[in-house]
């Protein structure tokens with residue numbers, strides 16, 4: 388069954404939103420190329436050729452495919468079948484063989500504890516119903532000493548009014564599920580789960596915060 392046929396069946400409401408915009412999302416240029424390149428480089432400095440990496444909310448797979456040559460294997464997952472279909476197309480076109488794309492919500496992902504060296508969650512934590520649950524799961528899936536690399540719009544700091552218009556936009560199908568929290572809230576969640584924050588960078592006031600957090604060895 389193709390991803391498009393799966394999409395026609397009953398799908399998670401969140402997946403429906405992202406399925407609908409997947410082709411447009413794939414064509415959209417990166418908003419801040421310099422910041423994106425810097426985040427790629429910082430992330431790459433953590434990679435070793437024998438590493439197992441997980442990315443959740445991978446979208447159309449661009450970041451996983453760029454990182455692929457620097458690690459052993461990447462499992463990249465996303466709730467949207469259409470995003471995954473585009474990602475697989477790109478992997479095939481680029482002859483990338485060490486990235487497996489898999490459709491599924493992060494809460495559904497089954498993996499052994501301490502399985503991964505690095506977990507990537509880029510522009511995704513604000514889209515999850517329960518970020519604390521997700522962060523705890525990341526902590527559990529990481530090896531001791533492993534790192535969680537995240538980039539997260541914390542709109543509670545600059546656009547807290549989204550708390551009110553977000554749910555309306557969602558009912559109208561214009562917005563996905565969107566959680567409003569601050570950088571401080573996010574750091575509190577990470578530290579509460581047992582992470583140590585190793586690197587923090589916010590390219591601008593209204594830009595997502597890039598955090599590398601380590602699970603102590």
Ligand SMILES: C[S@@+](CC[C@H](N)C(=O)[O-])C[C@H]1O[C@@H](n2cnc3c(N)ncnc32)[C@H](O)[C@@H]1O
Nearest residue numbers: 405444445446465466467470492493509510514
């Ligand atoms: C803003 S996009 C970010 C995509 C990619 N990480 C990037 O940085 O370009 C958010 C992605 O998260 C996915 N997503 C949303 N909720 C999810 C969930 N609960 N589990 C897994 N993926 C989810 C969406 O389908 C979408 O592809």
